[in-house]
Amino acid sequence: MSVFALKMDIADNRFFNGETSPLFSQKQAQQARQFHQKIAGYQPTPLYALDELAGLFGVKKILVKDESQRFGLNAFKMLGGAYAIAQLLCEKYHINIADFSFEKIKTTISEKMTFATTTDGNHGRGVAWAAKQLGQNAVVYMPKGSAQERVDAILKLGAECIVTDMNYDDTVRLTMKNAQQNGWEVVQDTAWEGYTTIPTWIMQGYATLADEAVEQMNAMGVKPTHVLLQAGVGAMAGGVLGYLVDVYGPRNLHSVIVEPELADCVYRSGVKGEIVNVGGDMATIMAGLACGEPNPLGWEILRNCATQFISCQDAVAALGMRVLGNPLGNDHRVVSGESGAVGLGVLAAVHHHPQRDALMKKLGLDKDAVVLAISTEGDTDVKHYREVVWEGKHGIPG
Secondary structure (H helix, E strand, O other): OOOOOOOEEEEEOOOOOOOOOOOOOHHHHHHHHHHHHOOOOOOOOOEEEOHHHHHHHOOOEEEEEEHHHOOOOOEOOHHHHHHHHHHHHHHHHOOOHHHOOHHHHHHHOOOOOEEEEEOOOHHHHHHHHHHHHHOOEEEEEEOOOOOHHHHHHHHOOOOEEEEOOOOHHHHHHHHHHHHHHHOOEEOOOOOEOOEOHHHHHHHHHHHHHHHHHHHHHHHHOOOOOEEEEEOOOOHHHHHHHHHHHHHHOHHHOEEEEEEEHHHOHHHHHHHHOOOOOOOOOOOOOOHHHOOOOOOHHHHHHHHHHOOEEEEEOHHHHHHHHHHHHOOOOOOOOOOOOOOOOHHHHHHHHHHHOOOHHHHHHHOOOOOOOEEEEEEOEOOOOHHHHHHHHOOOOOOOOO
């Protein structure tokens, strides 16, 4: 095996206190999952045990949750957007979420609504999908540099899609301004002062995938010792970690939050102990993680309960894509996109690193480690996926 060093800055969380949140608990996750289970076509996404890879990397288990198989949308994000829209409508029309159905709400809505959001691709597709199921409108704004394939996927669902000349966080501000002027409902996965209810619902919706994973791990007879969670604004990482620490206890789970170095706002916040924003273009291949301002709701959980934060170069995600797409022996192949593969990429980069043993020790990885990673998306940009996996784009520096 080759030895090479990819850039990974690992920071221990000096502000860990183990405080969990009742907003992101087993109870809330199970309520969200009960909602998702009523959607036509629902089934848990697979949790693959990559046993041969685990043997190579020197750990007991590597478990990968494959969110590319979520409702045919190639990503997990609809879990949050659809649940938030359902909760919003239940509140508006005085319906209990336990009684919600898309068909019932279609006949209840007296006037057509428009849902607006900012997205790097997957969240907007989920919002557009939910709006279509309800016969409503969606307006989706995307930051500059967004892949045409991601734009087309949103347009095919009947939504309006506008690509701006701004970065993600400035596009969020534009979305808010236009929504206020037009009377649209904003469904955004980050929070700010006066806007916390919908982001909370979105984060609770994401926890469905964690509830599935725990059920699947129980069936395998294993408990995770480690979880690798990628962060953009930190909504998925916060919602999933909140649930997992409620199940296992924050001190029984070594949780690692991973970000691209060009958009590492959560990493920098973790180092400082308070929210730090990152500006600029954030031109990382991990488009779904190209966010410079942490979600305060997610940040609170990550500050309290995450073990470590990692800021890494794009080549780490590209390595993860290639490893997952070219499995060892009988391990299952996982088609994982740029943002989906970075957690597994960290494990692979550690394995090949000249300081492997020191990094394994720092991350608490040994022969008894059971590592859970979430592949949050598939090949949502097929052209770029093939450039990475087939052509070696963002490869190992010589």
